[in-house]
Structures are given as structure tokens and as C-alpha cells.
Amino acid sequence: MRFFRDYFIPRIIQYLLVIFCGITAVFFIPRLTGQDPVLETIAQIQSQGSSLDPTAVNSLMGTLKELYGLEGTLFQQYIMTWKRIFTLDFGPSFFQFPTPVADLLKTYLPWTIGLFVTSTLISWVLGNILGGIAGYYSRKSWSKILDAIIMVIRPVPHYIFGILVLILFAYVWQLFPAGGMMLGRKTVLNLKFIMTILRYSFLPALTLVVLGGASWFQQMKLLVQNVKREDFVQYAQTGGVKERFIIYRYVLRNAMLPQITQLALALGQVFSGVLIVEMVFSYPGIGLLLYRGVTRGDYNLVMGITVLSILTITTAVLILDLIYPLFDPRIRHK
Amino acid sequence: MNGLIKVEQLQAFYVLEAMGKKKTVKAVNNVSLNIPENEIYGVAGESGCGKTTLLKALFASIEPPLQLFEGKVSYRINGKFINAFTLNDQEKRELRWTYISYIPQGSMSVFNPVKKLKVTYLDFLESHVRGKAGQDLLSLARHHLEKLGLSPQVLEAFPHQLSGGMRQRVAIALSTLLKPQIILADEPTTALDVVAQRAVLQLMRDIQQEYKNTFVLVTHDMGIHANISTRMAIMYAGKIVEEGPTPEIFSQPLHPYTQFLIHSLPRIGDKTTRKSVPGAPPSLINPPPGCPFHPRCPEVTNLCKDKMPALNNSSEIHRVACWLRRESSGCHS
Amino acid sequence: MGALRDLFKDYRFAVGFFLLSFLFFLVIASFFSPYDPIQWLQVPRDKPPSWNHILGTNSKGQDVFWEATFAIRNSLIIALIAGLISRIIAILVGFIAGYKGGFTDRVLMGITDGLLVIPLFLILVLVAMLLREALTLVNTGLLLAFFGWAWDARTIRSQVLSLREREFTFTSVLSGNSTLSLVGKEYLPLTIPLIFSTLINNIAWAIGMEIVLAILGLVRLEIPTLGTTLQWAINYQAMLLGHWWWILTPVVLTILLLVALYWFSVSISEYLDPRIRIQRIGVK
Numbered sequence: 017m018r019f020f021r022d023y024f025i026p027r028i029i030q031y032l033l034v035i036f037c038g039i040t041a042v043f044f045i046p047r048l049t050g051q052d053p054v055l056e057t058i059a060q061i062q063s064q065g066s067s068l069d070p071t072a073v074n075s076l077m078g079t080l081k082e083l084y085g086l087e088g089t090l091f092q093q094y095i096m097t098w099k100r101i102f103t104l105d106f107g108p109s110f111f112q113f114p115t116p117v118a119d120l121l122k123t124y125l126p127w128t129i130g131l132f133v134t135s136t137l138i139s140w141v142l143g144n145i146l147g148g149i150a151g152y153y154s155r156k157s158w159s160k161i162l163d164a165i166i167m168v169i170r171p172v173p174h175y176i177f178g179i180l181v182l183i184l185f186a187y188v189w190q191l192f193p194a195g196g197m198m199l200g201r202k203t204v205l206n207l208k209f210i211m212t213i214l215r216y217s218f219l220p221a222l223t224l225v226v227l228g229g230a231s232w233f234q235q236m237k238l239l240v241q242n243v244k245r246e247d248f249v250q251y252a253q254t255g256g257v258k259e260r261f262i263i264y265r266y267v268l269r270n271a272m273l274p275q276i277t278q279l280a281l282a283l284g285q286v287f288s289g290v291l292i293v294e295m296v297f298s299y300p301g302i303g304l305l306l307y308r309g310v311t312r313g314d315y316n317l318v319m320g321i322t323v324l325s326i327l328t329i330t331t332a333v334l335i336l337d338l339i340y341p342l343f344d345p346r347i348r349h350k
Numbered sequence: 351m352n353g354l355i356k357v358e359q360l361q362a363f364y365v366l367e368a369m370g371k372k373k374t375v376k377a378v379n380n381v382s383l384n385i386p387e388n389e390i391y392g393v394a395g396e397s398g399c400g401k402t403t404l405l406k407a408l409f410a411s412i413e414p415p416l417q418l419f420e421g422k423v424s425y426r427i428n429g430k431f432i433n434a435f436t437l438n439d440q441e442k443r444e445l446r447w448t449y450i451s452y453i454p455q456g457s458m459s460v461f462n463p464v465k466k467l468k469v470t471y472l473d474f475l476e477s478h479v480r481g482k483a484g485q486d487l488l489s490l491a492r493h494h495l496e497k498l499g500l501s502p503q504v505l506e507a508f509p510h511q512l513s514g515g516m517r518q519r520v521a522i523a524l525s526t527l528l529k530p531q532i533i534l535a536d537e538p539t540t541a542l543d544v545v546a547q548r549a550v551l552q553l554m555r556d557i558q559q560e561y562k563n564t565f566v567l568v569t570h571d572m573g574i575h576a577n578i579s580t581r582m583a584i585m586y587a588g589k590i591v592e593e594g595p596t597p598e599i600f601s602q603p604l605h606p607y608t609q610f611l612i613h614s615l616p617r618i619g620d621k622t623t624r625k626s627v628p629g630a631p632p633s634l635i636n637p638p639p640g641c642p643f644h645p646r647c648p649e650v651t652n653l654c655k656d657k658m659p660a661l662n663n664s665s666e667i668h669r670v671a672c673w674l675r676r677e678s679s680g681c682h683s
Numbered sequence: 684m685g686a687l688r689d690l691f692k693d694y695r696f697a698v699g700f701f702l703l704s705f706l707f708f709l710v711i712a713s714f715f716s717p718y719d720p721i722q723w724l725q726v727p728r729d730k731p732p733s734w735n736h737i738l739g740t741n742s743k744g745q746d747v748f749w750e751a752t753f754a755i756r757n758s759l760i761i762a763l764i765a766g767l768i769s770r771i772i773a774i775l776v777g778f779i780a781g782y783k784g785g786f787t788d789r790v791l792m793g794i795t796d797g798l799l800v801i802p803l804f805l806i807l808v809l810v811a812m813l814l815r816e817a818l819t820l821v822n823t824g825l826l827l828a829f830f831g832w833a834w835d836a837r838t839i840r841s842q843v844l845s846l847r848e849r850e851f852t853f854t855s856v857l858s859g860n861s862t863l864s865l866v867g868k869e870y871l872p873l874t875i876p877l878i879f880s881t882l883i884n885n886i887a888w889a890i891g892m893e894i895v896l897a898i899l900g901l902v903r904l905e906i907p908t909l910g911t912t913l914q915w916a917i918n919y920q921a922m923l924l925g926h927w928w929w930i931l932t933p934v935v936l937t938i939l940l941l942v943a944l945y946w947f948s949v950s951i952s953e954y955l956d957p958r959i960r961i962q963r964i965g966v967k
Contacts, residue, residue: 037797045806051813167695171945173891175898176937179913183930187922251460252470254411255524256446258477265473266462273464281799288804292895306805310812310899318812322805329802345464345508 023341031334038326042319043097047090053315054080057110080110084315106320111312117320120305125324128301131217132290135224136279142225143232144275148268150233151240163237170230174289178223178296185219192219194297220297224290235278239271246270273344280336284329354532354564355385355408356431360421362407365414375634377403379588380421382661385566387531390558392579392596393568394611396631400588401568402455405534408566409452410434410442425449447478451525453535458517461509468505471524478528494527497560498553515546519553526557533557534566539574551578572615576600584608587632587642590661594668604670606647641673649674690954699947706755706940713752718745720753720907732928739928742919750907751932755940757820758909762889764824766882769832774878776836778866781843792840798833806830807892811901818902827889835881842874876955883948887941894937909933909940 046053054077081087085096085107100106106117150159169177186194193216243249249266257266294303302321309317341347359382364375377400385391385408393401403416412418412435424431427449437445446452454460461470468488475487482490492502504512504520512520518538525533535554539547555578558565567579575582575596582599584592584607592605603609610627629646632638638645644654653673661671690696718725724744732739738747780791807830811818818826846852846869855865890909896902897910904911916922916930 033793034797034801037793038801041797041801042806042809046809046813049810049813053813056813056815167946167949168942171887171941172938173887173894173941175891175894176934179930179934180938183922183934247454247456247459248462251454252462252473254409254446254452254454255474256443256477257473261473261477265465265469269464270462284799284802285804288802291804295898306808307899310808310901313812315812318805318809322802322809325802325805343464346510349508349511 023347024338027334027337031330034330035326038330039097039101039323040094042322042326043094052086053084054086057313057315101323106323107316109309109317110314111308111317117316120317121302121320121324124300124302124305127299128290128294128303129328131220131224131294131299131301132287135221135290136228136283136286138221139225139228140232140275140279143229144236144272145268146229147233147236148240148271149263151237151271152244152263152267154237154241163234166230166233169226170234172227174223174227174292175296177227178220178293181219181223182296185222192216216297216299220293220299223293223296227289228286231282232275236271236275239274240267243267243271273340276336276340276343280333283332283336287325287329353384354387354426355383356424356426357381357383357385357408358421358424360404360407360423361419362403362412362416363419364403364416373635376588376637377416377634378407379634379637380658381588381590382421383583383590383593385532385564386581387564388558388562390554390565390567390578390580392575392582393566393585394572394575394582395570395585397570398631398634399585400634401570401585402536404585405452405536405566405568408532408534409446409450410437411452444478447474447525447530448528449530450532450534451528451530453521453525453533453538455536456541458514458541459509460521461517463509466506466508467520471505471527474524475527491527495523498523498526498556513546515542515549518542518546518550522550522553522557526561526563529561530563532564532566534568536568537570538567539569539571547574554578572611576615584611587637588634589642589658590671591643592670593661594670598668604668604675605643605672606649606674607643608670641671686954690950693950693954695946696950696954699943699945699950702939702943703947706936706943709752710756710759713749713756716749716752718749720745720750721905729924729926731926738932739926741916741929742921742926743915747929747932750912751936753907754909754912754933755936757906758890758893758940759886760820761824761827761893761908762886764821765827765831765889766886768825768828769835769885770878770882772828772832773835773839773881776832777839778843778870780836781840782847782866784844784847788840792837795833795836798830799837803830803833804892804895808896808899808901811896811899815901818896820906820908823893823896823902824889827892831885831888835878835885838881839874839877842877843870846870846873876952880948880952883944887944890937890941909937913937 057080058073058076085093085100087093088096104118106121109115109117109120146162150162153159172180182194185192244267249262252262252266290301291303291306293299294301295307298304302325306318306321308314309321359380360378361376361380362378364377366373366375379400381404393404395401406412406416407418407423410423418435423434425434425445426432427445434442461467468491471491472484472487475482475491476484479487488505491505495502495504498519500519500523504516509517522535522538538554539550542550551574554565554567557563567574569575579596582594582596583590584599584605586607592599592603592608599608600612603612607627610625614624614626616624627646632642632645638655640656641647641654641658644650647654651673657673659671659673661669691700713720722745726736726740726744726746728740728742728744730736730740736746736748738751741747741750776791776795780788780795807826811826814822814826851869852865855869893902893908894910894913897904897908897914898917900914902908902911904914910933913930913933916926916933919926919929921927921930
């Protein structure tokens, strides 16, 4: 039980602290820009063609102020923000008025979570195993060739790689749809529906798995080349332990540990990558919602997405943190 | 006496290349030895004289940047001598732990940190013993540990839960598990406190007496050699300069270097000032010509600077490589 | 110069170097462009590549090749501003946290960690939404700089921490050198390789981020950058209409630029990393 106190509690406290700082940052940073989102939104409307007479503008401003939680002093606004978060009330979406942002999020979030979890897991596991074996046999030519290929893939940003995949698989070789999966269809659990999901998710998932896997591959390869030279690996080799055992039980198993920590640190970036890829393929997730919200100046929506993302990622990191002792006996015992 | 390993004119050098320049470190420079059976064979010498490299060669584990330039190392298997370097990887793997095993320096960190010790033991056993179930192998291991006076409970622990000395002894137990005929030990007691050291040495002695195998014990600590080595070789700058039974080496050291080593040891009751060897060990990249010790030798002659003396038999059992001891006569009893 | 020769033996450095030179040449070319980067309808629209226009023309009536030269130049300007300024912040935070330690360190690292776990991307987007009109080249660079220092501050701090424990620190402090001279004259040169590689990574990140911001419509779209040219191409359905030259140009150029930067930085930092150097020495 002492373990719980020493390990779990500090992490849970840290978790709550980060959320607190994150929300506070989300509160303050936009206000630091000195821009007024109300004026911005009105400018957006006017730039998109409609003109409003002064009285209409005034009443619109009042409504917007209230909607955006910009009434009252700074302190009142801050408390208001926290109140709204606890009730998961992000206000109504401006351009899908009056649908509450929370409803929109509820509909689109599960798709993102599905894509996020599956693609991250697959890319992490595949990337690490491939990278580990390539690192162990780093002198062999197949390892060097693979490394060179990955060197070309890794630096490409998510959006560009997504476009490339899109052009290749949906336009040049018309194997998969170019996106635009309809939302709002009843989620029935039959084969046809599942096949549809797979068809529409394949390309975004492929993009994420390849890009993510490339990054894990390289990190693991480097890691394994170092772990290979550790005393206990050399000893097992000296002792004639079967190579299969050495690769999996000694090298990979040990190199995996820092990779779990790395995963936790990278989750924020991985999540951003998922959102970006969703935009490329019009995948019905938070990324697509974000795209619509930003291009239409829907401030509430974007705020809501930001807060939700903070909660999602910090929770995911906490889960990883809590799982880690299962893999490292040095933390578990004493 | 029966030789177990024959080393003939062995030359093993490290070849290093940096920025286009090549450097050759002559770590084992023309060494010829006969490792007998049923002995604790000690190899003594300063740090950097090539002892560890010699062990690697004995173990037939020569990998870049280490290269075999000349000579051979032969194992006596089933009555015949086989050149260890002609064996392929598979054959070498089979010999390891069953015929010859190795206790590396710093055995504190030789165990897989994320697995219990019993898993590591099983890994080694399963890689060498065919046809036995895991359970049987484990009871073999437990039995072996008990015989050596160690608690079988150790196997249930993770490496970080044991002390350094305990881990060392577990490593020694592991290396002797399959009853190999030769065990190479590289500085098995460094970084251990005196109490743990004693336990480790006692363990080695017990194993040797029980199984009548041969330990090749490499350490710079002459006190340890005095304690358990039965026969010794003194190594200097990649060459063997003296070899003989331990009591003789200590009571009648012949080579000037050996004499310095012995006389520098403190003795109870003797309060005279100890003298250490003047100067510093030579570079192995550019060893001095002739006898490598001549720059520091108080009895140096012109012949010493020119030609390297061979390890002659001043008697069959006590050999020395020095021009000034050529005329040593008679048998030592 | 022996170092340069050694570096060229690494295929990654050679390729990266030549690619970067090629792209730099294109940037220089932009100053000699016969066309104005912003004006529409300067040439016939939607023409595929020909001798007159080596990369064809786009739907706005602009020459794709010359637009691209400006695009590379502007993207690089944004990225350089972002990279250099965020270096300054990262170095300051990293050094102070690493050297002072204690409470200052915990506070600074708390802020940094907070910024790392939060999806920076989203806050960046939020702020960009508010600053829409003001996002010129320079401002975009500054915006990206403001969000891009956290990771590298942490890396630099670890480096400083390990330097602090080394012997020469104690000797320097004991001989009465001021902190500033110790940090400036001793630590800084040793951390330059690290800072350099984080700079390149940051530049690459900035280029990628700029593209996303452009797609979201948050950058001033008349200024040609790798992101905006891509955005225009997508907006005008270049894919569906088969105007492959318009959409592929920014895509391919971005890939070339980023691969070149990555190979260049990896080969240099591996060359300077003592551990990998030792590996290279023993094995031929």
C-alpha cells in the first residue's frame, strides 16, 4: 500500500495540476492577444458577404459576449469558465446554432478516439518491434535499407503525407474513398456498417501508422543499439543463450521501457497528428470539426475542442503512467 | 601434468581506425601457455597488461576491433586437442557453459533487470540442455545452489533486490551449473567489500575441490592469488614473464618485475618501507624493443634492450623470461 | 576540413547538403522572378508544364514555378524567425533552469511540462484565429516561436545539468569566475551542437505548422508560402480537375526541403555525438 502512496498519489496530483494550468493557459493566452473574439466574429461574418446594420451589430455583440463568456471582470470570467467546464457546457456552436458544442463533441469524439487509440497502438508496437530487430541486426543490409527508407518518411509532416496518400490511393489508384463519410447514419452493428467504417478509416489510419511507426522505428533502433552493449546482454551472448531469447527477452523487453515513457511524452503531438490527418480525409472526428470551426470563426467550438483535448490527453498520459509499473519490476518492488 | 587448454604463440591485437589513422594495440603478444586441469590458475599483472584480452582469447571470443594475428588456442575435448578458432559459431555455442564458462568483470550487472533470476537461469539451461522440462531444470538449479551453500530462494528474486556480493555468487553458481571443466574469472572480487570477497573466494575454492575443474583467475590483486591460486602466470605488456607454482612465485620470485610485485606486498610484522615499481607500464601500441620491462628494470643489460627472452624452462614447473636468469639451475622441489 | 571530408562520406550529409543547395538556389532565383508573386492573371490559366512555364500555371493565372520560388523563400523566412527566436527562449529557460536548479528549476520545468502535455497545436490555432489579419510573415514566425521552445528547453536543461556536475565547473567556480563567464565561455560552446540540431528540428516543425495554419485559413493567403500555395490548389479542386502540377509542386518541394533538413541535421549530430564516433572507430 505504501507503493500506492509513493507512486500513484503524486501522479494524480500532477495530473490535476496540469489540467488546471492547461485550462488557465487556454483562458489567458487568447486574452493576451488583445483581440476581441466578438469583433473578430463580426468581421468574419461581414467578410463573408453579409452586411449588418448598426443596431443588429450591437445586439449581436451583446449575445456573442454572453455566449463567449466575456461578460464581467476577468476574475468573474475565470470562475465562469471553470463552472462551465464542470457542467461540460461549452455554449452553443455559432455556425451550427443552436446546437450546443457539447453535443457536437459527443458525436464526433468517439470516431477520433477510435482512430487515435488503434493507430497509436499499432504504430507503437510495429515501429518498436521492427526498429528493435533492425537495431539488433544493424550491420545487415536489410536493416540499412529499411533505415534509409524510414529516413525519407519520418520528416514529412502529417498533412503533406496525408495528401500524398490521398492522391495515390484515392485518385491515382482509386482503391479507397477520398473521404466524406456521412455522419448521422444510425450506428448499426452489422457487417456492412463495419466494412464501411473500415473503408473510410483505412487511409487515415495508414497515414498515421506509417508516420508514427517511422518515428518509433528510429528511436527504438538507436535505443537497441545501446542496450545491445549492456553487460547483461553481453553476458547472455557469452553464455550462448539462444539468439531468439536474447532479442526478445533481453534487448526488446528492456528497450521497451523508455519507449513507454516516450509515448507518454509524445501523446500531445500524436493527438495533434490525428486531428490533422482527419482534416485531410474529411474523417468524421474532432479534427474535421476543428477545421469547420476555424474556417467559420466558431470560437466556442474551437474553445470546446481545445478544453476537451487537454482533458483527453492528460488522462491518456495518466493511464500510461499508471500502467508503467506493470512493465518495470524495479519500480514495483521497493 | 595434463594440459586442458594449449595456447601457442598467440598474438591478438586491437585494430583501431580514427580519422584515417590506424593504431594497433598489441594486447596479447606471443603468449604460449599450458593450462593444466584441476588447478586454480592465476594470471597476475597491472591494469592494461592484456589479461582480459587473454581471457577473451581463451574463450575463443575474438570480435572486432580485436583480431587474431597469429597462433592458436586448443581445447582438449575427449582426449584430442581441437583448435578453438576453427570451430563455427554453433559448435562454440555448444561448448560454452558445458565445457568452458566465463565470469566477466563487474558481474553485478550481468543479469536481466526485468526478469526474475530463475528466468535467466532457465534461459541458460534451456539453451544448452535438450529434452528436459523447465521444472526439472529448475530443480537442478536449486540443487546446485544448495550444494554451494546458497539459498535456492534467490532464484525468485529480481537482480536489484540482491546485494552486489550476492549477485556475484549467483553468477558464479550459474557459470558452474553445467559442470564445465574450465571457468574463466575476470576480477571476480573487485568492487566487493572484504566480507563478500571472502565468501566469493571460498565459494570458488569449494567448487574447485568438489568438481576438480580448473579456474583461470585473472586479478591484479596479489593477495587474492596468495589466497587461492595454486599456479600462477605473471603478465607484463602483453607477454608472460614468469610462470610457476604459487608458493614458489612468492618465496622465490625470479623475474625482476615479479620480485617488485612480491616485495611490494605488506607483511604482518615487517615495518620496512615498501618499494613499488618505478616508472609506468609501456604503451601497447609502441612497445619497447627487446624485453618490454627493460626501461624499468634495475638490472638491465644491452641484450635486454635488443632481444626478447623466451619463456625458458629453468625447471619444468617454474619458467621465467629473462636473460639474467638463463643459468638458473636445478629442479625446485 | 578533414571533418568536412568525413561528413561527406555519410550519404545523408551529401544528399542533404546538395538538396539544400538546390533549394537555396531556388530561393535566390525568387529575387529575379519575372512575375509579381501576388498579382493574379499574369499568364494564361491552368496550363500544364511547357517550355514557357516549366511547372505550368495555376487557376489564378500565375506561373507555378516562380510562385514556388517565393513560396520556399517565405516559408523559410517564417521558419527561420520561429527557430531563431525560440532558440533564444529555449536557451534562456534551459540554462537558467539547469544551472540554478532548486525552486527556479521546478517552476520553469513545471511551466515547460505543462506546455508539453497540452496540445500546443490547438492553442496555437486559437490564438491564430484571433490574430488572423495580423499574421504577416514575421508575425507568423513570432507566433510559432512563442509555442515552439518548450521541448528544446527541456533538452538543453538536461545537457546543462550534466555539464554542471563535471569537474571543470567546480574548478571554474572555485577559481572565482563569474557565472556568466562560466556559462558563456564554457557551457555555450559545448552545447552548440545540441542547440544546432534542435534549431533544425524546430525549423522543420515550423514549416509543417505553417502548412496546417494555411489550410485552416489562418495565414494571409495572398502571400505565397508552401502552405498557402497548397491551400489555393486544394481550394480550386486541383486534384479533381487533374491539375497535378499545381498541387504536387508544394507537396514535393516540402518533402524535399524537410528530408534535406532532416538528413543534414542527423548526419551532423551523429558526427558530433561522442558515443557514435567511438562506435565508428572500432568497426570497419
